[in-house]
Amino acid sequence: MSARDATLPAQPKPCVPCLLVWAGLVAAVVASFAWLSLDLRTLFSAESLASMGRFIREFFPPDLSASFLARTAEGMLQTLAVSALGTLLAFGSGALLALPAAGRWGALTRAGARFFLNLLRSVPELVWGVLTVLLVGLGPFAGVLALALHTAGVLGRLFAEALENAPPAPERALREAGAAAAPAFAYGCLPLVWPQWLAYGLYRWEMNIRMAAALGFVGAGGLGQMLYFHLSLFQQAQAATVIAAMFVLVAAVDGASARLRRALVPAHA
Structure with missing residues (x-):
């Protein structure tokens, strides 16, 4: 060798x-x-x-008449409102459920909260949409409930993991100095996990804008319901306009969410 x-x-x-x-x-x-x-x-x-x-x-040319564009714009605003309100409700519910899910109120409540969160997120949004349509009827309210239920399960689990991974020293120091549990959490733990929570919430809003459009297929209002209606009648020109509106709305929300994350979430978070 x-x-x-x-x-x-x-x-x-x-x-x-x-x-x-x-x-x-x-x-x-x-x-x-x-x-x-x-x-x-x-x-x-x-x-x-x-x-x-x-x-x-058959989808070309799209229907660009003034009356139909006005209806499409109304559907875009409805879809945007459904996604934003559903995400906001889920953010608040997930934050509340994250406290027991992180084990702050004992092992029994931790197991119960995690089971409930797993139940919420294991049911897809479309299935929640079918159930909420049966519960409250057709319209955007059913879409808001469907998004809120599923997203609360997702965000609650993510928020709980962020709480469990947060350094306990600042909150413990405040408790040892005589602070009550709520102020100690608000000043010692919440500032550490808030950037993560905010990033998770904005990311789920991006996903919910797409799902809000899809929920229209089960009668939850917005662009999805318009698309289902026109496809059912083989009105492809109108369907093409609605599909283009979906693309514009999703792209706008993705861009806005990305800018919000960069502006509100610190770079080190």
Whole structure:
């Protein structure tokens, strides 16, 4: 063996567990295609491509009449209001539920609060939407409740984890100095977790603006309900305008949320 070969690092041994994991993933994908009878050749056949092309052409040109644009703008405002109000209610509810979920009131209340939060977030927004429509009827109120219920479960769990990971020393020092529990939490712990809470809330608002549009398909108002109505009547020109409005609204909310996070959340948070 030459001196040059002696300085070369030894070749790493093959990672047998890694290879087994990759083989299992490939086998699972192949088995899924076989079990679900997915045939991609049908999707990309000449007949399917021609049918998709005809369907897409029916969306152009969009309906840009003044009356329909006014209705679409009203739907955008309704969708925005549903997402904002639902997120705001969820933020407050999640903050309240995060206190017992973080173990501040004992192990029993911690287990109960975490079970309730898991129940709220385990039910998808669309399922909550169906239930709230049955409860309060068609309209934006059902959408607000559906978003608030699911998002409260998500934010409550995230807020509780932030509380558990917060340094306990500032709050403990205030308690030892004679401060009551509420002021000690407000001045010793809340300032440490507030930037995280705010970032989580703004991020969920971005997600809820998309879900608020989708909730319209179950009768919760807004752009989704308009889109479902016009697609049901094969009015693709009007549907194209509503889809474009959804894109504009989501892009605007994403940009506004990102700027708010940069302005309100410290860089070190």
